[in-house]
Amino acid sequence: MAGNKIKLTEKNVILKKISEQKLLLLLMLVFMIYFIVFRYLPIAGWVMAFQNYKPHLGFTGSEWVGLKHFNELFGxxxxxxxxxxxxxxxxxxxxxxxxxxxxxxxxxxxxxxxxxxxxxxxxxxxxxxxxxxxxxxxxxxxxxxxxxxxxxxxxxxxxxxxxxxxxxxxxxxxxxxxxxxxxxxxxxxxxxxxxxxxxxxxxxxxxxxxxxxxxxxxxxxxxxxxxxxxxxxxxxxxxxxxxxxxxxxxxxxxxxxxxxxxxxxxxxxxxxxxxxxxxxxxxxxxxxxxxxxxxxxxxxxxxxxxxxxxxxxx
Amino acid sequence: MLKKVKSLTRTNEDTIVDIIVYIILGITIIASLYPFINILAISLNDPMDTYRGGITIFPRIFTTQNYKQVMDLSDGQLYHAALISILRTVTGTVTSVFCTLILAYILSKNDLFLKKFFIVTIVMTMYMFGGIIPEYIVIQKLGLINKFPVYILPQMLVPFYIFIVRTYIQDLPDSLRESARIDGAGEFTVLFKIIAPLAMPVIATVALFVAVAQWNSWFDTFLYAPSKKELSTLQYELMKKLASSMQNLGNSRARLQGNRSSNQLTPLAVQATMTVIVTLPIVCFYPFLQKYFVKGLTLGGVKE
Missing domain, CATH: 1.10.3720.10 (MetI-like)
Structure with a gap:
């Protein structure tokens, strides 16, 4: 019971913090989206190295080829x-x-x-x-x-x-x-x-x-x-x-x-x-x-x- | 009297070290400056006369015709390129500094929700890169190929700058921020009315870093807008001239004589003149650059 109560108040504190900072956090979200799009998406794009990537097929439509390119690369x-x-x-x-x-x-x-x-x-x-x-x-x-x-x-x-x-x-x-x-x-x-x-x-x-x-x-x-x-x-x-x-x-x-x-x-x-x-x-x-x-x-x-x-x- | 005492305590070693020091530093000065003076002299010399060789630090037959003719090449393409160069430098610097300041301010708040997560997300991007090809595909999917924003967006937020500014803001006395908050000022009032003016030195440093990088950039044009005439910059135009002369390497006759039928210009004169035009803004801003850059380097170098 007591533990629950503490948790509840902790939750309240966090919620209060979020509501106080909502403007800053909203801006932060925009910045995070920026980093995800321009920095993390290219890393996610590494899957293409395991595909036969064709621009018109995209990442979901391209054929998977496993390590073929790496084998070729090291050869x-x-x-x-x-x-x-x-x-x-x-x-x-x-x-x-x-x-x-x-x-x-x-x-x-x-x-x-x-x-x-x-x-x-x-x-x-x-x-x-x-x-x-x-x-x-x-x-x-x-x-x-x-x-x-x-x-x-x-x-x-x-x-x-x-x-x-x-x-x-x-x-x-x-x-x-x-x-x-x-x-x-x-x-x-x-x-x-x-x-x-x-x-x-x-x-x-x-x-x-x-x-x-x-x-x-x-x-x-x-x-x-x-x-x-x-x-x-x-x-x-x-x-x-x-x-x-x-x-x-x-x-x-x-x-x-x-x-x-x-x-x-x-x-x-x-x-x-x-x-x-x-x-x-x-x-x-x-x-x-x-x-x-x-x-x-x-x-x-x-x-x-x-x-x-x-x-x-x- | 004093001089005499001083000279008495000087040993031979002192003199020899001094001579060596001044000789090597003299060479450094010449090596750093001479190429620029030489290029300037060539750009102000009659192209046909330059062909005879031997232009060093003064033009032999002075002329400003090269500048006029170079700017008029291919229907004034260079005027447009200069405009794009200026536009990307100004827009890029303003957006980049603005966003960096806001992000740094948010991250400087001690009690920010999920602060650690945000910082780790940003720091990671300093060490992990997708690589040229995946980045190109992302830019392509965003529809930015051959669009002006491709000069601004990809390098808009640089983690290193964010952390320099953040450290600076954190080092400002807390009381300033608190008293303003008690007076009921909103976050943005605090940021732009109180923090920003105090953080001017670091903001100027970052602005200059970004501006120089923008002005000097050519690789993004090469990658994302190589044949889009409307987006060509001065650096890219000079790069194209350089590339074509590298293809003719070893054939310096072609480079010096060039196509004589159309006008007096030679490829060498064109390159020298364009180099001066491209370098001029850097030289004009040089006093600021070196002051703030050095400051920035120590700001970033000592902390981290």
Whole structure:
């Protein structure tokens, strides 16, 4: 009896709360519908990977084929080539990105002249704000046969004759990494600068008293002080190994018939099969593979972060 | 005197480190700025003269003809593209900020019914994606292909922004909200008259994030409205120019000379000029951008 009564009053409290908040809850319902339609329906659309999806038949009318598309996918050399390309480009991008932005932050920290520091910083993240279309236009213009890069290397004698950089398979991954570095280095350095500014200034003073030079201070104080942030950023990036939206933009804008073998990433493979060849179901199976592996990577990285004593991200 | 003491304590190591630091930062500055100045110089130079090569930071034969001619290409298509670019940036930013603010405000209420459920539903979408093809089919089923709202709706609510704004609102003193409620003010009065003005810094940050993303976007046009002329944007027009020059890669003669019969323009001049037009708004707003973006980055980076 008593339990019932408590339940009743609990129910009353909830009902009262709902009636008080009915306007907010009604709005919330609209937002939830938005998320369901634009974010969850596409996930529900994964069923198409187990069908022979035909647009005019829809999800209910299309024929079920089980794992046929997945079997075909794992038998397709192009798919494995796409995985190799994606991971290869992602890793090179990450290495260049990390070293350059950490380096820039350290160098900026060594500048005593505040105005020069601010100017360098402000200029260095200008490329971050322009679109990849603009960046890619700049990259292709610079890498022309008579572009600035060839002029530079030939005039210094490193090259006998101009190279068509974008037309050679062996340079493509490097170009992707370097152009991403050029665009994002200043921006990515911000987070490391913030980490440096949190380092206790007393540590530096103590080391000066102990007679440590600037290089030793960088090595023994600045770098260790940045370590938690660096590790956090590495972990955050593990989930992105199978490709990010910027990688899609970058490769789509810079690839060309001469380098297609090393340029096609998982997302572009999906796009080619889905949008050009209209093999919707097959393309969706590649997309599912990517999504699932990415989620597993994110959660694994998160677990590692916890083990290492980092704050969990999720 | 003071200077002398300072210089006495400087070691060789200090000097060497300084030299290296300034050299590398100097290279960084040049690498960040030069490409833009070069493109600007090419856009202001006579196209036939550019063909001779060697344009670096100053135009050799100054002209503004490129701009006039580029805008007049294919019956003023670019004017229309510019209009769509502006329209999508303004509409997209306003709707996105408005909805983000309301949603963040609702989620900032401590006693919200089913709060945890709502938050989990939103957070999940940060890690799970349907993928390009299922998303395309949803957009198609909604009848949004080749429609203007396709530029606004799919990225209208971004969980990251919602949580930045929510954290900011939560950090405002509770007493403000409570006293207004006691005075009988409705939820929306509290939100728009009290919370919103105080949350201006974070609102400006999110608005700029969204505006830049909108202005720079081309992939959605490529995917959802590739051949709809009325919906083409500046970025997409530039992207088409870039794509056609990538098809002719290695044939720089074609790129530089182009089709000479119709007018003086060369593909390189067209690309450079369009690049400047597309980049100009970003450069104009740059002081705001860098101020608020950096703030936003630390807002989001520290908390979570």
């Amino acid at each position: 397709d050399p192009d798919f494995f080539r796409a995985i190799r390309n994606t991971i290869g480009m992602s890793i090179i991008r990450l290495i260049f990105g990390f070293i350059s932005s950490i380096g820039l932050a350290i160098l900026l920290n060594e500048v005593k002249n505040a105005a020069f520091k601010r100017f360098t910083q402000t200029v260095s993240y200008l490329p971050h704000f322009v679109s990849w279309v603009v960046a890619a236009t700049i990259v292709t213009t610079s890498l022309e046969r008579d572009g600035i890069v060839n002029i530079f290397f030939t005039s210094l004698g490193f090259l006998k004759e101009p190279v068509l950089w974008l037309g050679e398979e062996k340079y493509f991954w490097l170009i992707i990494a370097l152009s991403d570095m050029w665009k994002e280095v200043g921006w990515n350095a911000i987070i490391y600068l913030a980490a440096i500014s949190a380092i206790d200034i007393n540590q530096y003073e103590a080391s000066i008293v102990d007679g440590a030079g600037r290089l030793r201070r960088i090595w023994h104080i600045t770098l260790p002080g940045m370590m938690p942030t660096i590790i956090l950023m590495i972990i955050l990036n593990i989930g992105l190994l199978l490709g990010t939206f910027t990688l899609v933009e970058q490769v789509m804008l810079l690839d060309n018939p001469m380098v297609i073998k090393v340029a096609e990433t998982i997302d572009l493979y999906t796009l080619r099969l889905g949008m050009k060849l209209f093999r919707f179901s097959f393309a969706a199976s590649a997309g599912i593979f990517k999504s699932l592996v990415s989620v597993i990577l994110v959660f694994t990285a998160n677990a590692i972060a916890k083990k290492l004593g980092q704050r969990a991200l999720i």
